[in-house]
Amino acid sequence: MPQIFTATADTRLRAVLLLLALLLVAAVLFAGGYMQSSYATLVGWVQDQPVPFSHQHHVGGLGIDCRYCHSTVEVSEHAGLPATEVCMTCHSQLWTGAPMLAPIRRSLATGEPIRWQRVARLPDYVYFDHSIHIARGVPCVECHGRVDQMPLMKRAEPFQMGWCLDCHRNPAPHLKPPEQITRMDWTEWEKDPEAHRLYGALMMKAYGIEPSTLDDCSMCHR
Ligand code: HEC
Ligand code: HEC
Ligand code: HEC
Ligand code: HEC
Ligand code: HEC
The missing domain is CATH 1.20.5 (Single alpha-helices involved in coiled-coils or other helix-helix interfaces)
Structure with missing residues (x-):
């Protein structure tokens, strides 16, 4: 053969x-x-902005609350970005001639909104809603990091499905009292882990949060 x-x-x-x-x-x-990798998740990357707006100065330094500029965060899907008029409540008197602020003055004169480059964004096929997270006591810092230390805004978390699900399967440790929602540096519970644990368990009951339903595909893909 x-x-x-x-x-x-x-x-x-x-x-x-x-x-x-x-x-x-x-x-x-x-x-x-x-x-x-940060190429895929975009964590830590900054964007070129039309005006180099600093959260570090305005939040960390001046102590302005997030809701002054992101005014719909408690009532809507979207936190919203501030209208030019909001900047002008101060900058019609402060730094009025600064070249850095020229785009703001131009925007006020023409009525054309500033086109900020977005940093925190999900694909269109994912549904997200700020108001429910805020109502349940999930603080901004959990998802956006130490914004008060960012000279330029950058993404703090990967915003991938696994990251959402990590919290959805066990939200209790992430819940904070409502009055601390926008605080970036609230660390009381690091000194008292038992109070933290009790608060989490209590709120899960009070709000009727069911982790077993929080990973239903239809919750985020509608
Ligand atoms: C409550 C008052 C207030 C509001 C509202 C405000 N600013 Fe400011 N801004 C300030 C003050 C005060 C400074 C000077 C800060 C410093 O030097 O530490 C400043 C500084 C700046 C600077 C100079 C760079 C820096 O960060 O020091 C830029 C650019 C700026 N603001 C942009 C904006 C934009 C854009 C808005 C609207 C989204 C805005 N500001 C809203 C008070 C305000
Ligand atoms: C004085 C107004 C002002 C205050 C106060 C403020 N922000 Fe902002 N925020 C802006 C502006 C203007 C932008 C768009 C430019 C940029 O990305 O820096 C922005 C952008 C953001 C973004 C990125 C959105 C995106 O998709 O690009 C996040 C997240 C954010 N802010 C969170 C916060 C949090 C959390 C706080 C409170 C701790 C806060 N901001 C306080 C004005 C403000
Ligand atoms: C559970 C996580 C989570 C919490 C808590 C959260 N955010 Fe967001 N935020 C997101 C996600 C995800 C996006 C992107 C949404 C999209 O693209 O549809 C976003 C987008 C934003 C934007 C961009 C503009 C917009 O309306 O989409 C701003 C501004 C912002 N968040 C501010 C805040 C502030 C201020 C707080 C606290 C009061 C907060 N966020 C709390 C996850 C969160
Ligand atoms: C740090 C914790 C945490 C993170 C991170 C988080 N969530 Fe949530 N999410 C919650 C809690 C708590 C609830 C409220 C559950 C309830 O009341 O039953 C919730 C509820 C929701 C709801 C239900 C809204 C409704 O109207 O019923 C959606 C949709 C949602 N989250 C989407 C997302 C997406 C998408 C991401 C990731 C980009 C995300 N979440 C990240 C804690 C989180
Ligand atoms: C808590 C919110 C949430 C739930 C629940 C959820 N997803 Fe997602 N999903 C996301 C987010 C956010 C992305 C976007 C990921 C990215 O941009 O990298 C995503 C992306 C996807 C993608 C695109 C491919 C990928 O991995 O990037 C598929 C497919 C998908 N999800 C399927 C599912 C299925 C099937 C389920 C149910 C078992 C589910 N998802 C439940 C938030 C969720």
């Missing part, structure tokens, strides 16, 4: 198979690394 595969062909076949297997492993490792 004639030999179909020579000995060398067999070795070559094995070598090719081995190479394919290695490539597959490399591809999986690369994809895994990529999904976690």
Whole structure:
């Protein structure tokens, strides 16, 4: 009987198979690394803004509450970005000639809103609602980080599905008293973990939060 595969062909076949297997492993490792990397999640990246607005100065330094500028965060899906008039309540008197603020003055004169580059954004197929999170006591800092220390806004968390689900499956440790929602530096509970645990358990009951339903696909993909 004639030999179909020579000995060398067999070795070559094995070598090719081995190479394919290695490539597959490399591809999986690369994809895994990529999904976690800041390229994919955009964590820590800043955008060029039309005006170099600093949360560090306005929130950390001047102590302005988030809701002064993001006024719909408690009542709507969207936190909202401030109208030019909101900046002008102060900047019609302060830094009135500063070149840095020229786009603000131009916007007020023309009525054209400032086009801020968005930093915190989900794909269109995901449903998110600020008001429910705020009503339940999930503070801004949980999702947006130490905004009061950011000279330019950057994304603090990956905003991927696994990140949402991590909290949805066990929200209790993330809940804070309503009056601390916009506070960036509230650390009372680090001194009293037992009070923290009790508060979480109590609020889960009081609000009727059911983690078993919070990972239903239809909750975020409607
Ligand atoms: C409650 C008053 C107030 C409001 C409202 C306000 N600012 Fe300011 N802003 C200030 C003060 C005070 C300074 C000077 C801060 C400093 O030097 O520490 C300042 C400084 C600035 C600067 C100079 C760079 C810096 O951060 O020091 C820019 C740019 C600026 N503001 C943009 C804005 C924009 C844009 C808005 C609207 C979204 C706004 N501000 C709203 C009070 C305000
Ligand atoms: C004086 C007005 C002002 C105050 C106070 C303020 N912000 Fe902002 N915020 C802005 C402006 C203007 C932008 C758009 C420019 C930028 O990204 O820096 C913005 C952008 C943001 C963004 C990014 C939105 C996006 O998708 O690009 C987040 C998140 C945010 N603010 C959170 C907060 C939080 C949390 C607080 C309170 C701790 C706060 N802000 C207080 C004016 C304000
Ligand atoms: C549970 C997480 C979470 C909490 C808590 C939260 N945010 Fe957000 N925020 C997001 C997500 C996710 C987006 C992107 C939404 C989108 O693109 O649809 C966002 C977007 C924003 C934006 C961009 C404009 C907009 O309306 O989408 C601002 C401003 C903002 N948040 C401010 C705040 C402030 C201020 C607080 C606290 C009072 C807060 N957020 C609390 C997750 C959160
Ligand atoms: C730090 C905790 C936390 C994070 C992070 C978080 N959530 Fe939530 N989410 C909650 C809590 C608490 C509730 C309220 C549950 C309840 O009252 O039953 C909630 C409720 C919701 C609801 C239900 C709203 C409604 O009208 O019923 C949606 C939708 C939602 N979250 C989407 C998201 C998405 C999308 C993300 C990620 C981008 C996210 N959440 C991240 C804690 C969180
Ligand atoms: C708490 C909110 C939430 C729930 C619940 C949820 N998702 Fe998602 N999902 C997201 C977010 C946020 C993204 C966007 C991820 C990104 O941009 O990287 C996403 C993305 C996706 C994608 C796009 C591919 C990807 O992974 O980026 C698919 C497919 C998906 N979800 C399927 C599901 C299925 C199936 C379920 C139910 C088992 C589910 N999701 C439940 C928030 C949620």
